[in-house]
Amino acid sequence: MQHFAMKGSTAAILTTIMMFFQVLAIAAAMELSTPQAIFMFGDGALDVGNNIYVPGGAEVGEPTRADQPYYGMDFPGGTPTGRFCNGYNLADFIAKAFGFEMSPPASESLPKPSPTKMEGFTGFNYATGDAGIRNFTNGDITNPLFYQIGFFESTRSQLKTLLGGRKPLNYFLSKSLFVVGIGTMDLFPDYNPYWNNPENDNQTEVQHLISLYGEALTTLHALGARKFGIINISPIGCSPIVMAVTHGEDLCNTGMNNRAQEFNRALGPLLSDLRSKLRFTNTMGMCWQGYGTPCSNRTEFWYWDIYGYMTEHAANLTAAAFYGGRKFTTPFNFTRLFAMNI
Ligand SMILES: *[C@@H]1O[C@H](CO)[C@@H](O)[C@H](O)[C@H]1NC(C)=O
Ligand SMILES: *[C@@H]1O[C@H](CO)[C@@H](O)[C@H](O)[C@H]1NC(C)=O
Ligand SMILES: *[C@@H]1O[C@H](CO)[C@@H](O)[C@H](O)[C@H]1NC(C)=O
Ligand SMILES: *[C@@H]1O[C@H](CO)[C@@H](O)[C@H](O)[C@H]1NC(C)=O
Ligand SMILES: *[C@@H]1O[C@H](CO)[C@@H](O)[C@H](O)[C@H]1NC(C)=O
Numbered sequence: 337m338q339h340f341a342m343k344g345s346t347a348a349i350l351t352t353i354m355m356f357f358q359v360l361a362i363a364a365a366m367e368l369s370t371p372q373a374i375f376m377f378g379d380g381a382l383d384v385g386n387n388i389y390v391p392g393g394a395e396v397g398e399p400t401r402a403d404q405p406y407y408g409m410d411f412p413g414g415t416p417t418g419r420f421c422n423g424y425n426l427a428d429f430i431a432k433a434f435g436f437e438m439s440p441p442a443s444e445s446l447p448k449p450s451p452t453k454m455e456g457f458t459g460f461n462y463a464t465g466d467a468g469i470r471n472f473t474n475g476d477i478t479n480p481l482f483y484q485i486g487f488f489e490s491t492r493s494q495l496k497t498l499l500g501g502r503k504p505l506n507y508f509l510s511k512s513l514f515v516v517g518i519g520t521m522d523l524f525p526d527y528n529p530y531w532n533n534p535e536n537d538n539q540t541e542v543q544h545l546i547s548l549y550g551e552a553l554t555t556l557h558a559l560g561a562r563k564f565g566i567i568n569i570s571p572i573g574c575s576p577i578v579m580a581v582t583h584g585e586d587l588c589n590t591g592m593n594n595r596a597q598e599f600n601r602a603l604g605p606l607l608s609d610l611r612s613k614l615r616f617t618n619t620m621g622m623c624w625q626g627y628g629t630p631c632s633n634r635t636e637f638w639y640w641d642i643y644g645y646m647t648e649h650a651a652n653l654t655a656a657a658f659y660g661g662r663k664f665t666t667p668f669n670f671t672r673l674f675a676m677n678i
Contacts, residue, residue, distance in 0.1 A: 373459030385418025385442035423648030429655030509560030517567030575644025
């Protein structure tokens with residue numbers, strides 16, 4: 337087990353993690369294999385229903401839930417599933433790329449403890465709408481990243497029992513894929529009071545978030561994760577709601593995009609030019625206002641709703657870019673990741 341110094345420069349911590357995997361890659365014999373299971377962590381872009389189970393109430397407020405029309409209108413059955421999308425989302429297309437039918441189930445939709453048997457187990461998805469890297473980013477109405485990791489620890493104990501001990505558990509986890517996509521919510525000033533702290537410039541806060549992210553990945557590694565797919569965040573300043581609030585209809589908020597870019601730069605390769613690269617017909621507008629009737633030409637839109645969640649079509653193309661390209665994932669594209677015999 338490799339130990340990372342957590343006190344030093346925050347960027348250095350992540351670099352150390354990346355380097356560690358690169359070193360493994362060099363040492364690894366190439367051999368094609370598919371993951372035993374997929375474990376996903378993140379926010380609404382990867383959530384497949386956990387948001388429905390987050391408790392709300394008078395004291396904490398109501399969580400944002402994708403449990404009403406028109407969410408899921410293009411999903412098999414045409415009903416809401418808790419995905420912030422018209423159909424399958426990014427979590428599903430990543431899982432599909434590895435031969436699974438769709439994303440593993442939302443962990444919070446299952447009884448505790450789960451799983452109860454290995455047969456049919458494909459992993460769990462802990463991603464929850466509105467979740468951030470910081471505990472208090474939307475704190476009481478979501479499952480922040482560190483809580484999601486806590487849920488995974490419970491899953492892990494259960495798997496250890498089912499698999500018969502530490503050794504088979506570690507083998508199983510080393511052959512599983514860990515997908516993490518988070519940070520967007522932490523970058524919105526409304527949800528993260530640190531942006532308004534006069535003693536904190538933007539860079540200090542980005543570095544702090546990256547440091548926390550590094551801590552989370554290090555924790556997952558200590559728990560047995562070996563194959564990671566880290567998803568960069570998108571240019572939040574172009575999401576429909578930001579544009580509507582700050583600039584009117586057709587201008588992105590450059591301050592916010594700069595912040596997102598700073599975050600991605602600190603994380604690794606950029607995701608931010610994905611939209612232009614994929615040549616979308618309509619990358620600015622949204623299909624659905626959040627009320628009223630959605631558009632009918634949904635494959636022509638990048639944004640599904642006003643909150644900036646992607647359409648099914650956008651999720652499909654994004655997953656394809658992760659799977660095949662070399663630009664949008666760190667440390668490797670998923671094809672390469674699973675060709676490695678770690
Ligand atoms: C965030 O929450 C986790 C899980 O409850 C806890 O272990 C951790 O100490 C918290 N971090 C901070 C900075 O409060
Ligand atoms: C931080 O970013 C915001 C845009 O989100 C910008 O308005 C502000 O001037 C920046 N603050 C500093 C200190 O750079
Ligand atoms: C989609 O359909 C709407 C009308 O419903 C039309 O205005 C628009 O040009 C079409 N295409 C795009 C890319 O928006
Ligand atoms: C996703 O894209 C592939 C082509 O890249 C296509 O064959 C498939 O039908 C798409 N799936 C959905 C659900 O749109
Ligand atoms: C994945 O990345 C590797 C190098 O990192 C590259 O050789 C390979 O072509 C990429 N896969 C695809 C399908 O582009």
